[in-house]
Amino acid sequence: MKKFTRLQRILLVANIVLLVFGCLMMGLRQNTLSNIGYSAWTYIKYGLIDYPVTSVTNMFSDFANLWHAYDDNQYLNEQLAQQRSYKTLYEEQRNRNQELEELIELNGTLDEATTISASVLARDTDAWDQTVTISAGSTQGVEENMIVCTSQGAVGLVESVQTATSTVRLLTSDTLINDIAISIALDDGTNVEGVLESYDPDAHAYRISLFDNDASVTQGQEVSTSGRGGNYPSGIYVGSILDVETNDSALISTIYVSPVSNIGSFNYVLVIGSGTIS
Amino acid sequence: MKLRKELLIVFLFLLIDDVIEFIFPMDPLYEQFSFLSQCGFLCLCLISYRTSWLTGFLFSALCGLIQDLFFAVGFPFHGILYGVLGACASFLSRLGKESILRKFWICFMLLVFENLISFGWYSMTGTIQVQFRTWFVHHELGTLIFNTLAFFVLEYIFGVMERYQTIRRHRIQRQEKRKYRRLRLTGK
Numbered sequence: 137m138k139k140f141t142r143l144q145r146i147l148l149v150a151n152i153v154l155l156v157f158g159c160l161m162m163g164l165r166q167n168t169l170s171n172i173g174y175s176a177w178t179y180i181k182y183g184l185i186d187y188p189v190t191s192v193t194n195m196f197s198d199f200a201n202l203w204h205a206y207d208d209n210q211y212l213n214e215q216l217a218q219q220r221s222y223k224t225l226y227e228e229q230r231n232r233n234q235e236l237e238e239l240i241e242l243n244g245t246l247d248e249a250t251t252i253s254a255s256v257l258a259r260d261t262d263a264w265d266q267t268v269t270i271s272a273g274s275t276q277g278v279e280e281n282m283i284v285c286t287s288q289g290a291v292g293l294v295e296s297v298q299t300a301t302s303t304v305r306l307l308t309s310d311t312l313i314n315d316i317a318i319s320i321a322l323d324d325g326t327n328v329e330g331v332l333e334s335y336d337p338d339a340h341a342y343r344i345s346l347f348d349n350d351a352s353v354t355q356g357q358e359v360s361t362s363g364r365g366g367n368y369p370s371g372i373y374v375g376s377i378l379d380v381e382t383n384d385s386a387l388i389s390t391i392y393v394s395p396v397s398n399i400g401s402f403n404y405v406l407v408i409g410s411g412t413i414s
Numbered sequence: 415m416k417l418r419k420e421l422l423i424v425f426l427f428l429l430i431d432d433v434i435e436f437i438f439p440m441d442p443l444y445e446q447f448s449f450l451s452q453c454g455f456l457c458l459c460l461i462s463y464r465t466s467w468l469t470g471f472l473f474s475a476l477c478g479l480i481q482d483l484f485f486a487v488g489f490p491f492h493g494i495l496y497g498v499l500g501a502c503a504s505f506l507s508r509l510g511k512e513s514i515l516r517k518f519w520i521c522f523m524l525l526v527f528e529n530l531i532s533f534g535w536y537s538m539t540g541t542i543q544v545q546f547r548t549w550f551v552h553h554e555l556g557t558l559i560f561n562t563l564a565f566f567v568l569e570y571i572f573g574v575m576e577r578y579q580t581i582r583r584h585r586i587q588r589q590e591k592r593k594y595r596r597l598r599l600t601g602k
Binding site for chain 2: 140141143144146147148150151154155157158161162181184185188189190192193196
């Protein structure tokens, strides 16, 4: 009678072979003097199973690391973007600080004049060179026609006053609410006076008429308020002479004065009332 | 399926188990939840399920010895254990009506039995020193859940392979029939 099928015989032989092989390996493992066979088997096992498995798992691990690298990259990009924001923020704060320091310096030069510190609340983009709204109003003592200065010099006149805010008409505006009396200190110790009438957008300068047509004014001379006829003190810097226009009789008819450098962008202002600058 | 293919499949799943173990390593202190993939064992259970008890025993013992030699320690522990459990799978399959649920319960039971005996053996030899409850909660539950899912995946794979074999057999039979008809008509 046939006891085993062909398949079972094959399985039996394979089992016996593996069992004998395993026992042999076990025996070699116990024998510390001859571990060559065991080392060879370890090497085969490593080559056949462990190394491929480790390679596959390393592949997964590399893929996971790649994913982490992507995350890291995203994180670093965000950080970099934030750093850029911090840099611009820092620069803005530094400029504001500088502006405030200069305003304090200017404030220190005013003895009897009324000074009110304020910040710019709004500046309409459609009328950038026309008006600004500042954070000081009648409560703080602001009055109409007071002069408004930045750290560089005069930039406008108070047009209307509300309780906590005021509207400032800039000197670069098309329609100045009042002419501003100015004064130019000459080299011989005398002053020549005039009036700031308007702003010439083509020349990017104030148009000023002098009362004394014979005065010898030249480019680069500084122009300041004279304090006459306004609700503000004398000596506040308005700008420097850019050009001098003469008439047929070689008499000075009009001078052009460049505005202060930061009239295009400022954050803090000083509203100055009547008085004198020391 | 031929023995050669079946052995290859078991070997492949033992390798997959090894890879899964590398990816989701067991916590040796049993403080965290972990699981052990036993697709290879489930595979040999499913193969033994369809064979005679002696073939099941010999096939499972061979797989167990392969497991001992290449993937585990404690030769010939797995050889003997798998052999006995393979024979059990084969024996139990003949006791009732064929259904997937029954097949699942038999394989699940054998899996639990295998894990319990392994735990007992490794506790006895001092390989693991952990309380039964901790081992069961932190390791065995995860293992059972994972392998329950793996069983259905394997059953699906085996089903697909079985259908492929049937289609192939039918195609060969049709070709042979055509050949015989031609032979009968033309004599060539």
